[in-house]
Amino acid sequence: MMKNLKQIAWIALLLSTPTLAQNQDLGEPVGEGGSVETTDIGADDPDGPLRGTVTASGNLDDLGVAIPAFATDRERPTPANSDGTGALGREMARVITANLRNNGIFKPTGPDSLPKPSFTQIKAPSWGSWSGRGAEMLVHGFVNARPDGRLTVGCYLYDVALQNELVREGWVVRPADWRRAAHKCSDLVYSRLTGENPFFDSRIAYIAETGPKDKRVKRLAIMDSDGANHRFLTLGSATALTPRYSPDYSKLLYLSYVDGNPRIYVYDIGSGKQTLVAETGNPTLAPRWSPDGNSILYSMAVNGNTDIYRVSANGGRSVRLTNTPGIDVGGSYSPDGRKIVFESDRSGSQQCYVMDADGSNQRRITFFGGRCATPEWSPRGDQIAFTRIAGDFNIAVMTPAGRNLRVLTDGWQDEAPTWAPNGRIIQFFRTARNSGRSGLHQVDLTGRNERRLPTPVDASDPAWGPIRP
Amino acid sequence: MTIPTNRIAAIALLSSASLLAACAKEAPEELPPAPEATATPTPSAAAPTQSAPMPGTQAHFEQAVGSNTVVYFDTDRFNIDSSDAASLQAQAQYLGQFSQVTVTIEGHADERGTREYNLALGERRANSAKNYLVSLGIPANRIRTVSHGKERPVALASNESAWSQNRRAASVVIN
Numbered sequence: 001m002m003k004n005l006k007q008i009a010w011i012a013l014l015l016s017t018p019t020l021a022q023n024q025d026l027g028e029p030v031g032e033g034g035s036v037e038t039t040d041i042g043a044d045d046p047d048g049p050l051r052g053t054v055t056a057s058g059n060l061d062d063l064g065v066a067i068p069a070f071a072t073d074r075e076r077p078t079p080a081n082s083d084g085t086g087a088l089g090r091e092m093a094r095v096i097t098a099n100l101r102n103n104g105i106f107k108p109t110g111p112d113s114l115p116k117p118s119f120t121q122i123k124a125p126s127w128g129s130w131s132g133r134g135a136e137m138l139v140h141g142f143v144n145a146r147p148d149g150r151l152t153v154g155c156y157l158y159d160v161a162l163q164n165e166l167v168r169e170g171w172v173v174r175p176a177d178w179r180r181a182a183h184k185c186s187d188l189v190y191s192r193l194t195g196e197n198p199f200f201d202s203r204i205a206y207i208a209e210t211g212p213k214d215k216r217v218k219r220l221a222i223m224d225s226d227g228a229n230h231r232f233l234t235l236g237s238a239t240a241l242t243p244r245y246s247p248d249y250s251k252l253l254y255l256s257y258v259d260g261n262p263r264i265y266v267y268d269i270g271s272g273k274q275t276l277v278a279e280t281g282n283p284t285l286a287p288r289w290s291p292d293g294n295s296i297l298y299s300m301a302v303n304g305n306t307d308i309y310r311v312s313a314n315g316g317r318s319v320r321l322t323n324t325p326g327i328d329v330g331g332s333y334s335p336d337g338r339k340i341v342f343e344s345d346r347s348g349s350q351q352c353y354v355m356d357a358d359g360s361n362q363r364r365i366t367f368f369g370g371r372c373a374t375p376e377w378s379p380r381g382d383q384i385a386f387t388r389i390a391g392d393f394n395i396a397v398m399t400p401a402g403r404n405l406r407v408l409t410d411g412w413q414d415e416a417p418t419w420a421p422n423g424r425i426i427q428f429f430r431t432a433r434n435s436g437r438s439g440l441h442q443v444d445l446t447g448r449n450e451r452r453l454p455t456p457v458d459a460s461d462p463a464w465g466p467i468r469p
Numbered sequence: 470m471t472i473p474t475n476r477i478a479a480i481a482l483l484s485s486a487s488l489l490a491a492c493a494k495e496a497p498e499e500l501p502p503a504p505e506a507t508a509t510p511t512p513s514a515a516a517p518t519q520s521a522p523m524p525g526t527q528a529h530f531e532q533a534v535g536s537n538t539v540v541y542f543d544t545d546r547f548n549i550d551s552s553d554a555a556s557l558q559a560q561a562q563y564l565g566q567f568s569q570v571t572v573t574i575e576g577h578a579d580e581r582g583t584r585e586y587n588l589a590l591g592e593r594r595a596n597s598a599k600n601y602l603v604s605l606g607i608p609a610n611r612i613r614t615v616s617h618g619k620e621r622p623v624a625l626a627s628n629e630s631a632w633s634q635n636r637r638a639a640s641v642v643i644n
Contacts, residue, residue: 460584
């Protein structure tokens with residue numbers, strides 16, 4: 001009798017727990033916004049924009065770029081700005097200026113210290129006034145409200161010395177997505193002048209932290225690459241860790257203790273629904289997407305032994321990729337999806353290993369003293385960033401063969417690198433000694449431009465997504 | 470015997486259910502530990518007003534084995550040393566005496582490790598302790614493990630003394 005009752009209680013708990021438990025820590029679902037349409041904004045110059053190199057001489061870091069307010073064809077109200085399209089044009093230029101300045105790119109001058117061009121001057125700059133201000137490059141743009149309520153945003157880059165247009169592009173966005181147009185324009189300017197791939201129009205998932213060190217509240221949060229449009233996705237009743245955006249931004253993988261155990265969930269951003277990555281009674285951790293978004297890597301501990309597994313993003317059977325006694329954990333695909341770099345302590349301490357995507361040809365790549373943890377393959381394929389543990393914890397990069405070690409940071413505990421979409425900047429989190437306070441930082445590959453990213457509360461586990469679709 | 474048990478099971482179920490419902494409605498800053506799927510009603514639930522700890526409660530377990538509820542590990546290690554073995558023998562003795570008691574072993578790591586590795590390391594430490602208890606004759610199905618990695622330190626400073634206290638596997642009675 002007693003046994004039967006216990007069984008009933010058991011079953012009732014089991015039945016009630018999964019649905020409630022899997023969702024009890026979730027906030028309201030957050031849409032990912034509308035699409036950004038590219039639009040033809042015409043080309044007045046029959047020869048088209050100037051190709052080839054720009055006139056900048058010397059260091060691009062010193063390139064003076066003027067970014068006056070964007071103009072508007074007619075002052076109109078827009079949900080994007082209570083003061084209308086003209087005021088929105090100024091905000092656009094401010095966002096672009098902040099993007100370049102905060103990332104140590106060029107020497108930008110923003111709209112607050114520049115004259116405001118008229119709408120007709122956007123396509124015919126007043127060259128003399130800009131060269132007189134020492135501007136080498138000039139960013140112009142316009143914001144027009146369309147009859148359907150959306151906005152057309154044009155972005156132009158001019159070489160002031162040559163008095164020539166370098167590039168232009170236009171986009172149609174919903175008013176709510178106006179910042180994306182500013183990021184697109186930032187990317188256009190950055191890419192045209194540096195030859196690098198864009199990175200501003202992207203988002204970051206991370207863990208927001210509050211509370212004392214022994215009772216940290218850890219919530220899943222997302223924001224734009226510049227910190228705007230910040231949202232908390234979980235409520236904080238369950239510890240959330242290690243998020244990863246899917247390549248199309250429709251889903252997030254993350255670890256949650258929502259049922260009391262560490263488990264990886266696939267969170268659908270649009271619907272707000274989440275599911276377990278694998279139906280198993282074992283702890284799952286360290287989730288990663290394949291570059292095409294079709295596969296998920298996760299690590300699972302069975303009787304204390306952690307190995308790396310792969311499962312289709314649509315579910316189904318998991319494939320075990322590592323099989324050694326010890327901790328094999330994490331994993332990061334090469335951009336072509338053919339190889340995986342991961343960490344393992346099979347040699348006695350955490351080191352980095354590379355294997356083929358099917359788990360074959362596992363070989364250690366780090367032999368330079370200290371330990372190698374949390375390796376992340378660059379989106380460009382040419383570097384692997386990792387946490388180097390040699391006394392302190394620092395962010396370092398090396399080639400995929402484990403050569404040319406370069407340590408980029410010098411904090412007490414810098415951990416968990418994540419790459420900008422173009423592979424030129426690395427974000428990580430830094431934890432302070434004793435207090436345990438943590439924040440997001442980023443550093444470029446030169447190691448010179450390091451800065452802290454402002455977040456509403458303490459932050460860790462950043463995961464930088466790709467350029468938005 | 471059957472009737473009280475009946476009631477106990479019902480109470481346990483009701484309280485678990487209301488706890489879950491409360492969780493679903495709102496998110497307080499700190500929730501009590503989530504009800505465990507392996508939780509089974511224990512006699513202690515019948516007499517919550519008694520002042521002396523009842524067998525099968527965490528308080529009773531702590532009173533019986535003292536500081537032996539926790540075992541400690543060296544940096545990056547998960548082996549059971551002689552001092553750990555003595556603690557686990559004390560735990561095993563208790564679990565042998567109170568055969569209805571189930572425990573969760575919580576594995577932890579110090580802050581000087583990367584987050585994911587530490588989750589795996591905490592799991593490994595909890596399993597080391599579990600395996601030792603099983604080797605002493607405690608059925609594996611009475612021991613659950615969970616890793617908290619470096620997320621729940623007990624000593625808050627950043628020095629060797631604090632870290633040595635945080636590298637631990639703590640046995641907690643489920644009730």
